[in-house]
Amino acid sequence: MAAYHRFDLDLSKTKKKKWGEVVNSFSIYNVYSRRNPYYLYFEPGYTYTSNGVTMVEKPTYRQVSLFPIIPSFSKAFKF
Structure with a gap:
């Protein structure tokens, strides 16, 4: 198998509230x-x-790949 490598990024911002925190x-x-x-x-x-x-077609191995690029957004509340 070929080498597996990926690069993930995450940007988080925390806001303080009088009742707790909000994390985007x-x-x-x-x-x-x-x-x-x-x-x-x-x-x-x-x-x-x-x-x-x-x-004549030679026998070969075929590769299957999943999940090219996936963005996501989340919001968390801490009390």
Whole structure:
């Protein structure tokens, strides 16, 4: 498998209130949208003939990736 790497960012701001705190947070998961491997599957090779020409596909592994870039916002109240 290829190396797995991602870069996440989080920006949080806390506001003090007389009854507690409010925390606003903005996050970005996988900032540069790298296609990390989630799993690999094997695709077997095969041979086929078209117009008298025989073609051979080599067996190979295919990569499946999930979650390119995901932004999120949250608000938390602390009493």
